[in-house]
Amino acid sequence: MLPVLPLQTLGQRIDTLFNNLIAGGVAFAGDLLVFVATVVVFYLLGRIVVVPVVTRLLKARNVQPTLAKPARKLTLAAVVFVAVAVGFAIAGFGDLLTSLATIAAALTLAIGFASQDVIGNLVAGVFLIADPKVRIGDWVEWNDEKGIIEDISFRVSRVRTFNNELVTVPNSELANTAITNPVAKDKLRVPFTFGVGYGDDLDHAQDVIIEEAERHDDILDEPAPSTRVTELADSYVGIQSRFWIDSPSRSDWAKVRSEYVQAVKERCDAEEIDMPYPHQQLLGGIDVEMQGGEVEAPADD
Incomplete structure (x- = not known):
């Protein structure tokens, strides 16, 4: 009790x-x-x-x-x-x-x-930050995407695309993907293929293409512009021009290439160098069946 x-x-x-x-x-x-x-x-x-x-x-x-x-x-x-x-x-x-x-x-x-994925992104972020070849401000290309790196944190990286879109990319995607840095050495090589007619003087056409590259103020003299014949297409001979730009942004690259291509086109027109475009010609015939018999009407186009 x-x-x-x-x-x-x-x-x-x-x-x-x-x-x-x-x-x-x-x-x-x-x-x-x-x-x-x-x-x-x-x-x-x-x-x-x-x-x-x-x-x-x-x-x-x-x-x-x-x-x-x-x-x-x-x-x-x-x-x-x-x-x-x-x-x-x-x-x-x-x-x-x-x-x-x-x-x-x-x-x-x-x-x-x-959260193993989060940990994977953290580890990948450490490797990206420690990688001297991947830096903020670099122009990078990965998985058919392009953009400028604006920030690299421990979990994600932020890339500004050339359409002015801010993309948040998991670090593991960048770390496990082949990344192309076209301006890693502060220069960008720009290739462009011009089509020239089969009947034109290829040496003269190449001289015109190189001269217009040398005239452009934003195209480097070293490395020097160069050309080479790269293809024999159905309607033209392909001449690839290669030139270099110093530390370009996306807008600089697009502007310089556009001005250069326009200058080459105008010079070729002035010197009567043919720059044909692909076209197709259809040939054949048409069979017309009539009540009294069969009549064949050939068509020329």
Whole structure:
């Protein structure tokens, strides 16, 4: 049989428990206030002191934006981590920190199994950032897509297409795909095939094509423009012109090529060099069956 406590003793125990709860709540509120204040102070110090110092160091060493942006993000993440860790230590939340670390490890393991694609993109992002041949501002081509890299983060990259569309590409797609960088060495080779008639002087036509390339201000003298006969089509002889542009953007490349092709066409017209276009001639006959017999009516076209 349970002992029956006097009402006075029971009331004292309730008061003691209530006072302990209040004291514990006040102490926790004080520790929480210390924690928040510590985190804020160390975070602000990091933002005001550490991040600008890292930014200046990156600029002083002429670090490419491809590496500079992730470095600043990692620095800010480190500032937040240190601020939270110092806040836990000063507030005396050591046991709570241990518990949170255990919970975080379990959550990380569960999330890792559930998001393997995300982890793959993170790993691919690290390789892309470390690759000196892939940089922000580069003109790249992959999977029949073209564009200028505007940003490379740890999960995705953002590419501005030549239609002014911003495409978000998973890093794993770029890392696992053959990427073409046509301006990797700050020059772009532009090929274009002109069709010349079979009856024309091919040497003269090639001279005209090279001369017009040499006259254009935006076409480089070194490497020098060149031509070669590349095909014998049904209605023309294909002469491929190859010339170089220095550090072009998409708009520069399209503008220079358009001006050059127009200049060659006008020069060929002036010097009566035939530039035929493909055409087809249909030949055959038509059989017409009439009531009185069969009559064949040939058609010339």
